[in-house]
Amino acid sequence: MRIACLHTAQVHVATFSDLFADKAPDAQVVHVVREDLLARAQVGGISAVAEMFADVIAALGETDAILCTCSTLGPLVDQLQNPKVIRIDRPLMEVAATLGTKPLLAIYLESTRAASLSLLMEADAAIAPTVHLCDGAWGLFESGDMAGFADAVATSVRKASVGHNCVILAQASMRVAEPALRDLKIPVLSSPALAADRVIGVALS
Structure with a gap:
């Protein structure tokens, strides 16, 4: 099982590494941190990073599920309409x-x-x-x-x-x-x- 996490803060890496180690110890978990996505969204709104966000998700490659841990970017997850990409707060x-x-x-x-x-x-x-x-x-x-x-x-x-x-x-x-x-x-x-x-x-x- 391969899971990818997209974070906008480094602190989340440890949190989710621990959670997945406990709940799915055999899973291969990849973490990507993109603080720039949140920074740009705070200035220009999430529409300003929609294309960049989609590119980051696409670049994660073959995974069984992807978790976006940033609540601000959640609506962009919904726009993808991909059941394998999960917004953290749903x-x-x-x-x-x-x-x-x-x-x-x-x-x-x-x-x-x-x-x-x-x-x-x-x-x-x-x-x-x-x-x-x-x-x-x-x-x-x-x-x-x-x-x-x-x-x-x-x-x-x-x-x-x-x-x-x-x-x-x-x-x-x-x-x-x-x-x-x-x-x-x-x-x-x-x-x-x-x-x-x-x-x-x-x-x-």
């Missing part, structure tokens, strides 16, 4: 949509807002999510301060979570805040493990 949103009508959709990058909200509403148009931007977290992530990033996300989410059915940590890197939120009385969901399970299922199909 399994997450599908699960979240079953947990009540008032989820808190937490993000830390404004460029992710539209893509994440659209996907959640696609999963269930009847829900009424609150989109919460974790101010200041992006700078910590960008500087490599993952402990500070995790604390900033957890603190921000905790304050905003009152009155909601669940918390959706919309971007893969927000997973590091989960341990600090375990005492919340509502489910806290992140995308990496759910996405890994989906990718393995696709690769085996």
